[in-house]
Amino acid sequence: MQPIEKDAFKIALNEKKGFHVWWRLLRPHTLTASFIPVFIGTMMATLDQSINFLLFLAMLLASMLIQSATNMFNEYYDFVRGLDNEESVGIGGTIVRDGVQPKTVLQLALIFFIAAMLLGVYICLESSWWVCAIGLVCMLFGYLYTGGPYPLAYTPFGELFAGFFMGTIIIGISYYIQTLSVTGTVLLISVPISIFIGTIMLSNNIRDLKGDEENGRKTIAILIGHNNAVNLLGASFVASYLITFVYIIIGIFPLWSMIAFLSIKKAWEAFNGFKGKTKNIEMMSAMKATAQTNTIYGLLLGLSLLLQLIFSFTL
Template sequence: MQSTDKIDIKQALNEKEGFQIWWRLLRPHTLTASFVPVFVGSMLAFTHDSINILLFIAMLVASMLIQAATNMFNEYYDFVRGLDNENSVGIGGTIVRDGIKPKTILTIAFSFFGVALLLGIYICIASSWWIAVIGLVSMIIGYLYTGGPYPIAYTPFGELFSGFLMGTVIIGISYFIQTQTVTATVIWISIPVAIFIGSIMLSNNIRDLDNDKENGRKTIAILLGRKKAVNFLAILFIAAYGFTAIFIIAGMLPLWSIITFLSVKKAIEVIKNFRGKTQPIEMMPAMVATGKTNTIYGSLLGLSLLISSFI
């Protein structure tokens, strides 16, 4: 029989059975971290040239598969290391609450990597084999993020790695496979996106601060403390919007990109929902809002680039 605590946490998180078990395993609120950079990078390329739709789709699917697989490695290794239990929030809960075998999760994760690898081969054939090197390194880091003897996610560098790889690197690759080049402007424009993606990891670590500290992690949130970490998150948001404003004024982004500031309201909601909260379940709305901030900002940025291409 299920314990009372197990039933309560599932009810509190509104977790359902059936297909929802596997959907939660993907941690869908984090998948925007793979969609946004591919969309932005491709739209940047579209402002200078036509776009190969098949390459765009292949890159998008491959990136989302790698992100989903990374989430699964996280689920697996946190369980193996004893970090997750049936009352943990912010996880798929597929192992600790739904009873799916850990080996099954690991098999699915490697299968996703396999499909992403096949898509990567197609992308390389259509563009450059240098992409294979970058893609392979990204996949290895995706595994080492929570796997291996010294998981990156357990250090103060998790936000930096996730922001740089999922933001700057993917935007650069998405632009390169369409244009066969990468410019300094593309790298600069990737910075706000990288910040928002890194912020998703930071908000996750703020929520999990107490449990992570008990299990020996050394994340930025733990080193700063919850209150200062929330303030740091606010500073990151301000920096991202500040860079965006500078890029618009400098002409690196079109005037249409001013629509990205419509996401400010959601960013403010994140900070408000974190302040004064100490329990992980209380901070879930803030965590979800962080992902939505990235989604709204990135989607509007890509849309502004698309609009400017026709004007």
């Protein structure tokens, strides 16, 4: 990279020193994938009974700690395997650009896992020890996403596993710890959320397609090519909104949930942001828009459930 190009690259990344280094390591724009499922699962529980707010906070923090640790494992193992360098985008850059020791990143990830486990003990004491077993499985897959001999992120199944564990499982646990039960309706509701979470991973793989292919990865974006992957992203958005509409029609979601369709504009922005782009830095805004789609959709959907609860009290 030439000096002028390198300066332009740094400006485009807008990376700052100090606290910002550690904040970037968490990849905050992706944390919506852990916040939204906990929020939706808890809001579903409010429709059936009153909730324990401390349990909600503990579950929320534990989920965000696990995802942050997963992001750190990603940073560490991609560096160890030689996949990240100073020109890599979409990463915290703490190792390759800020000079943080790889060992420090790994240790911090383990500390986050331990903190999540301590919160898990409290959650289990207030609900059931079965949650502990499921939580440990989630943590294992969080590690195996980029750690271990066969990282899931390097296969065509990364989006599927991410959507299932961070969507269906987290929503199910969030509902269960409040009600000590899981219904088929809760599992159905997790489907569009899981798809949206999968799109965040897919958008990441679309952006990094060229670099991932050069390093031997076999993501779905690589296997089907850029244009087809962008079309798959668009089809995933359509599927999530179509499922939401069907759920409203058959009564799984309240009519209030129509407000979730206000997020379509951001989904359209994400889809168009990937079309015709060839450089990963050009696609950063599109990936950000994909994560924002999940955030806006999830918040509006959760709000619709809360409105339904408030409306039922006034009848």
